[in-house]
Amino acid sequence: MKDRPAASSLPVGTVSGAAGSVASMEVASSGGALTSSPPTARPQLEELIRVSLGLPYVSSGKEGIETGNHYQSVSIGDAKTSGFRSDRSAFLNRVDFRGRKVLDLGSNLGELSRSARARGADVVDGFEYDPFFVEVAHLLNAYNFTTRVSFFQRDITDPKVYVGHYDIVMAFAVWTYVRPILSSISQITEALLLETHNLNGNLERDYTTPISRFFPHTTVLGESDWGRTQDPGGGRAVLLCAKTGAVLEQALAPTAT
Numbered sequence: 001m002k003d004r005p006a007a008s009s010l011p012v013g014t015v016s017g018a019a020g021s022v023a024s025m026e027v028a029s030s031g032g033a034l035t036s037s038p039p040t041a042r043p044q045l046e047e048l049i050r051v052s053l054g055l056p057y058v059s060s061g062k063e064g065i066e067t068g069n070h071y072q073s074v075s076i077g078d079a080k081t082s083g084f085r086s087d088r089s090a091f092l093n094r095v096d097f098r099g100r101k102v103l104d105l106g107s108n109l110g111e112l113s114r115s116a117r118a119r120g121a122d123v124v125d126g127f128e129y130d131p132f133f134v135e136v137a138h139l140l141n142a143y144n145f146t147t148r149v150s151f152f153q154r155d156i157t158d159p160k161v162y163v164g165h166y167d168i169v170m171a172f173a174v175w176t177y178v179r180p181i182l183s184s185i186s187q188i189t190e191a192l193l194l195e196t197h198n199l200n201g202n203l204e205r206d207y208t209t210p211i212s213r214f215f216p217h218t219t220v221l222g223e224s225d226w227g228r229t230q231d232p233g234g235g236r237a238v239l240l241c242a243k244t245g246a247v248l249e250q251a252l253a254p255t256a257t
Helices: 042-054 111-118 131-143 175-186 203-212 245-251
Strands: 014-016 022-024 058-060 066-068 101-105 123-128 149-153 168-172 191-195 217-225 235-242
Touching (some): 042 131, 101 111, 111 123, 111 131, 123 131, 131 149, 168 175, 175 191, 175 203, 191 203, 191 245, 203 217, 203 235, 217 245, 235 245
Parallel strands (some): 101 123, 101 168, 123 149, 168 191
Antiparallel strands (some): 014 022, 058 066, 191 235, 217 235
8 A cells, every 4th residue: 555645734724825824723712614805916915016116227128218217107906106107197097098999109017008098998008119118117007906908018110010909099108209100090099199209499390380280280288307316407298190071079088078
């Protein structure tokens, strides 16, 4: 007869997880049935996210343009972090995302993608060049229980990535990358939500004029900041652009005027 396996050394009323952790179980007062609180990885996931955001990492993207870690301010449950860029909710509130399919170019940590979804977008895809930012964006999705938002490591300067159709394409602070491929973007959408780079009397010359070749109808949603640590006098504009006046009107939130 084969030897029986050694009895578990764990005390009665405990279970061992794959990583060796022990979750306590309670005995119910009626009938002696075992009950337990479900285990959760949320504290560990939050810690991983915060450690990731705190890493001294700088991404060198296309054309050697560097982007520091924790560029976007992000939500971790009910908490809001302070990234280099401040919140963009005021501008997203002016756009009607309800039922729309959205593409977020240069999605970074994915906060704008999740925000569009929270405002009723049916599905959101985010294209980000840096694979580490894509990883952290997925972690934030998991922690925030975000559904129907996906992130992909993509080079947004490559015309071949622009396939399918999107109701709205978002392009915040990525003008350097998207200007040469506005033609490709215009083939997959009728509406472009764009944030300029720092302005110096060049809104018409450098933005609305070249954009008008593909999206002739534009409204300025407001002025955004350059960055928390930069000159407070520096500012950007957020533009909603469309191929027709009707598309522009439909893309504006009902309360927007």
